[in-house]
């Protein structure tokens with residue numbers, strides 16, 4: 001681990017199997033890290049929360065080793081049936097499969113070839129789906145007493161820790177044989193040892209342990225246990241598949257082509273088209289404008305993002321557009337390095353209440369944002385025109401021409417005044433800054449917002465203070 005912490009600093013990507021524990025310390029030491037690729041299924045060896053907070057994508061290759069893990073499970077079931085001089089046929093016996101996902105399904109169809117009756121339980125896989133591959137679903141209460149063999153194929157999570165425990169072993173047939181090729185702890189290790197000692201459990205095939213390799217050897221050394229050191233995925237074929245899958249998935253992600261296998265970046269799914277990229281740039285730019293214009297009144301307490309338009313892209317972009325706006329709002333905060341992966345959790349940590357809604361309308365796609373900082377509301381409305389993000393309105397001031405949200409921009413709030421432009425131009429010229437564009441609001445009453453495109457940002461914004469009520473600048 002020390003070695004990885006020292007080495008990881010300059011790397012953009014990290015690919016691991018299950019033995020490498022990617023802890024928060026490793027993730028936080030990785031200044032450039034953008035992606036953690038798990039060449040395999042379970043991501044319980046990666047601190048996914050820490051990665052998400054750091055804005056790092058975690059991705060796995062969930063189907064590359066399915067067949068290998070299923071085959072090892074079947075090999076253990078067969079070995080358990082013939083472990084002694086006098087064995088027992090699998091034919092006609094009942095196999096209970098807890099977890100009917102990828103591996104559970106492959107185990108079922110293989111063991112049916114031996115004439116086993118396959119029953120199972122899964123809270124997500126519909127009974128009619130598992131029935132189509134020969135597994136009758138039932139509650140665990142109904143399942144335990146019927147099984148001659150039980151195999152578990154769930155992820156390790158609070159609801160699956162100790163699925164087989166003292167209480168559930170007691171509900172099983174005496175002499176039931178169990179296999180765990182999923183994760184250590186799904187079958188409670190102490191309960192299993194007790195059941196093996198009492199004969200309630202007639203044998204166990206274990207590929208995984210709570211601690212790997214297990215320091216406590218009581219299960220491994222038990223005469224009725226057949227054990228492997230986490231070899232379910234260790235075949236040439238599975239390793240070739242997982243290695244190739246993770247490499248291709250990372251290359252696709254880096255090339256902005258596709259996002260496959262990400263476990264913590266749901267917001268990015270479907271955000272790779274050119275249209276989505278333009279909307280993301282719009283969201284970030286609108287967020288950045290509101291960040292600059294409300295600079296004196298932080299922190300934000302509320303952000304409401306409304307998408308408007310009838311097109312499919314506007315209906316489906318809410319998730320990533322909201323995140324993009326938040327990136328623009330938060331990215332310039334000191335010490336904050338927000339991106340689309342971590343920004344929702346950063347916003348939550350900063351106490352910003354975020355709302356998102358969509359309003360179907362015949363108008364072209366619009367992104368409207370309202371933020372509240374120190375009790376004051378700031379609003380912006382923008383869209384994408386000709387592939388470029390533009391600002392149409394800022395806090396009640398509708399611009400005569402859409403403001404192109406690119407380059408160096410100055411936002412000025414002042415009383416409506418035709419003399420403002422020449423006065424501002426004079427001050428800017430004396431600072432060596434040229435005006436490249438100027439957008440005035442339609443309205444001429446009260447305090448209004450102007451936007452000025454400039455050749456470079458001002459060193460000292462206060463030179464404009466005598467002319468305006470409020471001034472902000474940013475570079476997009």
Ligand SMILES: NC(=O)C1=CN([C@@H]2O[C@H](COP(=O)(O)OP(=O)(O)OC[C@H]3O[C@@H](n4cnc5c(N)ncnc54)[C@H](O)[C@@H]3O)[C@@H](O)[C@H]2O)C=CC1
Pocket residue numbers: 041042043062065066069098099100101102103104121122123124125153154155156159160181182183207208230231232233234
């Ligand atoms: N020993 C090894 O080398 C390998 C182990 N694995 C492990 O095998 C396990 C299964 O992998 P896959 O089949 O690919 O996963 P999967 O995600 O396709 O299937 C898991 C299934 O478990 C179900 N499930 C969740 N909670 C449950 C509960 N409380 N009771 C019953 N079912 C529940 C889910 O609905 C899902 O259908 C994972 O833990 C994975 O890490 C995977 C590959 C190799």
Ligand SMILES: O=C(O)C(=O)COP(=O)(O)O
Pocket residue numbers: 017018019039040041042043065230231232233234
């Ligand atoms: O893919 C999984 O979940 C596994 O348990 C396989 O782990 P491994 O890649 O063999 O270290």
